[in-house]
Every structure is written in structure tokens, then in C-alpha cells.
Amino acid sequence: MGKFSKLGLFVTAASMMFATVATADQKLAIGTTSSKSAFYGYFVAVSNILNEKVEGVTAKAVETGATIDNINRMGRDQLDMGLVTTNALSDAYEGVGKFEGKPVKSKILWVYYMAPQVTLVREDSGIKTFADLSGKKFNPGLRGSSTEATTDGVFKTLGISVDAFRGGSADARDAVKNNQIIGMTSSSTGDKYSSTQVDLSTFTTMLPLTISEKQAALIKENHPQLTIVDIPAGAGNGTPPFTTWAFALATSASPTMDTETAYKIVKAVFENRQQQTDAMKSTGAVDFAQATVDLATSPLHPGAIKYLQEIGIVVPDHLIAPEDK
Secondary structure (H helix, E strand, C coil), X not given: CCHHHHHHHXXXXXXXXXXXXXXXXXXXXXXXXXXXXXXXXXXXXXXXXXXXXXXXXXXXXXXXXXXXXXXXXXXXXXXCEEEEEHHHHHHHHHCCHHHCCCCCCCEEEEEEEEEEEEEEEEHHHCCCCHHHHCCCEEECXXXXXXXXXXXXHHHHHHCCCCEECCECXXXXXXXXXXXXXXXXXXXXXXXXXXXXHHHHHHCCCEEECCCCHHHHHHHHHHCCCCEEEEECCCCCCCCCCEEEEEEEEEEEECCCCCHHHHHHHHHHHHHCCHHHHHHCHHHHHCCHHHHHHHHCXXXXXXXXXXXXXXXXXXXXXXXCCHHHC
16 A cells, blocks of 8 residues: 555544544533432433533433532532532532532522422421421431531521431431431422422321521521522412521532533523423423522623623623623
């Protein structure tokens, strides 16, 4: 074979290798929560949207320990984006609380939900108030989740010390059903019980606890990133109205995500809502753009800012990091 023929084969092979690299999809790992949660299903829908609408991207929802776990993994560049709560992300961004001295500069892509935190106890436990929980075996939330971290913080503020059962949602739910623990705290889907809470209440009579006005004031004073919400009667089958705390749910990006990728992700999510609504009906009533600028408590990703400004949304100055101005 002549040298020019050999050269031609080399150039052809090199071109094919380059084309393969150039067209390889960017893989996006999306951190979620327990696969039994409605929020996991939501992010499966999001991954499907990205795979269908964002060219050159292959996204996959990954089951994790929820917010705190997701933030830590994004900080280690093990996840590209993930489910977070706005209060926990603010702590991570500032390097305070559970992230003391270990900030994770993850920025928000979009806010999609307000998540009331519902504390359910077995009716036969005799527990009537939050104060009654002290000393009792109780699950404050999925291990590693923002629910767990937030419940721990609220209980500390209210002077409540429980015998905490730490574990996954399924383990906690089974422990309640088997009367090993008296109750648990978890996120509801708006003003209705989540699938976990419905399942828990199906064969075990459960009661929601309500915070008092004094307790609400203490929470507002010590946890300004939380919101106090009134849940109307009928959240579950025959449940009375009650008052609790809530935080916003968002999706944030790994500190290494570039602006253009983030822009394409946000555009696809905002402009393809039906799959998300089908996966989690309560998100259908949420104006993502308004929720993002109203409920975010830490900086938005520049890719999200680019899209929001493109559709005419004014992004508040406090949601734009100094390096993005």
C-alpha cells in the first residue's frame, strides 16, 4: 500500500474518531430522592423531556437520599443537577449549617413547588401536640434529606428532643405501621397528602400535628427561609385543617455546569410542561418563572437568568451572583 493510501486511511480513521467524539451525547445525571416518592416520578419526566428536546444530551434520573445528598454529590461533581430545597441550598451556597466551612456553589435552575412538611402520628400513640413528641421514637424524614435536616432544626428551635429513627422512607413507613415508632415527617404534594402519606394512613389511623401560633413565631424568627402554611381540611381522608412549615422545591446545577447547557435545560423544561403535570399533577398549577424569582433564596444559574430575561422576567438583583452581573 502506498504512503498516500496509508495517509488517506489514517485521515479517514481520525475523522471518524473525531466525529464520534463530537457527536457523543453529554450525559446528565439528575439526583432525585426515593424511587417511591412522587418527586422521583417528576424527575423521570424531566429526564424524558431533556432526552427528547435537548439535542446532544442523555439525561437519567438517579435515586438518591434527596436534597442534602444531592448537594453533596453535586459538590463532588458526581451529579450534574438535582432536586433541592431552597432553604438547604441557601445554607450550602453560604457554607453554613450542615455545610459549615464546606460551601457548595450550586445555582438554581428553576423552582417548581412549595412543599409543606407534614408530621403524622399514630392516633393510638396518644400524641396530640408537637411537645408530646419529646422522648418518643420518631422519624424526622428520609435520611440525608432536607426534610430530615429541617425537621431536626425546627425541633431544636421548639425544644423537642425525639428518639430519632434514621432511615429510608420505606423503612420509616414500615416502622410506623408495625408500631415501632409513633410517626414521621414528610413532604406533602401541595395541600394534599403524598402517596407515602396516603399509604401510611390506609390501614393505620394517623393524625396530622399542627403548630401553635407561638411555635409558628419561633420558626419564623429562627428559620426565615421557611414559610408557615395553613393546610385546609381534607388533605387526607377526613383530616382536619392544620398549620405547618414549608419550603420551596427547586432544581439546581452542579457548580461546573456551563451557561449554554443550563439555558437549554431550563428552556426545555419551561416550554414542555405536560409530561411534568402528568407525572405530578400539582406542578401544573405552578408558574415556574414566577415561582423561581419569588421563592428562590440563593443565586440563579446564569443559564436560567438568560432564559428568564429572554421571556421578559425581571430577575431580582439578589438572585444574581456577583460574577454573573
